[in-house]
Amino acid sequence: MTVRHRLMGLLLRDDVNFALTNRLPRRSATRWMGNLSKIENPLVRVPSIALWRFFADPDLDQARETRFRSLHHAFTRDLMDGARPFDSTPKILASPCDAIVGTCGRVEAGRLYQVKGRDYALCDLLDGEADEFAEGSFVTLRLTAGMYHRFHAPHALTVEQVRYIPGDAWNVNRAALNRVERLYCRNERAVIAARLAASGHPILLVPVAAILVAGIRLHFAGDGRLLRDGGARTIPCDTRLEKGEEMGWFEHGSTMIVLAPHGFALADGIEDGARIRAGHALMRLP
Template sequence: PARVDQHRNGFYVTLRLKSSMYHRFHAPADCRVSQVDYISGDVWNVNPPALKRVPGLYCRNERAVIRAQLADGSPMTLVPVAAILVASIRLHWLDVRLHLRYRGANPIPCDAALARGEEMGWFEHGSTIIICLPPGYGLAEDLGLGAQVQAGQALAQPEKPKKHKL
């Protein structure tokens, strides 16, 4: 509940990695990872037809909730979601492979400092990553629904203060 409150009225972006794409993911900003919560689950396909057909698909599939703080102390949460043929998430700062047979701790405390663009981990096939930021951030101006993102391209930006007429 406390983590949800930190992101309430905030911003999120969903990145779908197709099977033909690069399967590694990188830190979207300078950050410090403090905990990973591994949640075992299904491995449904995450393509658009499956998302329409399977209610709450992202909440049913295997995933890792990565709790991090940005350089300014703001919370950031990344959620790599496994999919069919994946069922394996690798994170560089953990010495375990997170997959359906993993029986270790569900919450995994850690302390990993990452620089923007540094590789965080990878899937063994295509999947999805959800990034949540607190209020005050919005989608980068050159992105929209269905846009293809290139490595190093900004996903979010601080929202501009609104000007009020007097």
Template sequence: MKTAVQSLTKIEQLNFLLTNRIPRRWLTLFVGWFSQLESPLLAKFSIAIWQLFAEDLRLQDAKKQHFNSLGECFTRELKDGLRPLDRGPDIVTSPCDAIVGACGRVEGSKVFQAKGFPYELSELIPDVGLAHKYRNGVYVTLRLKSSMYHRFHAPVDCQVKQVNYISGDTWNVNPIALKRVEKLFCKNERAVIELKLDTSSSSITLVPVAAILVASMKFNFLSQTLNLRYRGANVIPCDAKFTKGAEMGYFQHGSTIIVFASHEYQLCPGIEQGIPIKMGEALLCGHPEPSETQPSPAFAGA
């Protein structure tokens, strides 16, 4: 048993060194460029290499079976009907396929990326007023593996009025890195998207976090692709409405989405760290407050 543990520790150390002690930015830019090269033969070869390291890659679920580029495979659409949607009015569904990471109650303004590795809401979400909405709320960290379906969807009926893009690093977001790099999510490229609910004063925000290799996020409602080459405004206004389950955008590689909800919500039964979840399955449940009871935005008692 001791030998097995020591072997696992060595593997974890090697994984950490290979993914986080290399020139992350330049490798990410290179892979971003490479993944967009249009060559069916090159794409087929690249996908074959990828499948050697990702046994759970299920291309038979994709609408297309042949791809012109590696990036086209990363961002593949699924066949219709493969992601049934929980339409319960009090249910917030998972916006993506993922492995559930750290989750639970926000402790005041403290969130955990892993045991013993806390960060402050304001370090992840720069808008102080928005961050305040999630004091003592609930959060779920959703990790998209590179082999997973990379598109993300609206977890509720909502409206998006702006995207706040924060440029940063491209650390790997796998569990090993999360246990070793403090405040990793607060260092990486990310976007903050508040979902405005038409009939409720409750609040839900998605924070997609980019990572090493293809650190790129594409939102269907923005003309810009948000990546390391983006040089536009950080706060990007928009006016997009979504019904629950509607596609919002996609990552061009595996990464993470952190879901925040105000205190009225709680984790649905069975949601715990380490379990797999699919887009459209129940993630949070609760009784959102009607919009006419919306509290004052004053921060008294914060």
């Protein structure tokens, strides 16, 4: 067994991982990491990228660049053209990002699961009511530190509104989800409200930040700053995006929750633990 596998085995133990990643000033650590990751001095850049490659084991085969100016540049790397083809079937809502599928299925009476045995209210996640999704479908998409961190329009759509909700920075891995109630409702997040261009169905994309995630950036909303820099607010939009068009990025791994109204069904193979890429079939339209 290699040194890397021994270390990962220790760090992935639930009790050790939870203690290391949550028993510290989470928001301060996250801001510190955001600043550190942008330093281009080789005395910082070289060891930080080496540690990231050692622990995160990123797949860089399709990266447009493989020599990075900073750890931030590595996290937010672009891919070569055609690296993420999107399912072109009109009846398919595609995955907006690379991910490991977490809990998924039906929203039941306005509640959904973060892990088996722990549910939370949709209105708490959204910080407001959303009756049209109360009996709909959802998929939780978890991005790891080594994954491609950009996310894309899952269908041809118009973004109508973005609401930024400040919050905590709990880790969003299984160890924390099993221990912290309503975790997604506590963390920093955004609610992106959009409407599919052809059918008119509403959908919600909810990117959720986490420990060491320096922020969420949306290319189409506001002035291009990190969302947290403007504080809690609602941003009206009228932005048309084509299927697969880039929407923004996480400045580290985190979680995206996709919500659709009643009548949508999960696509084949979408189940807890499945590994998928941006563009993979996620849900079927009614």
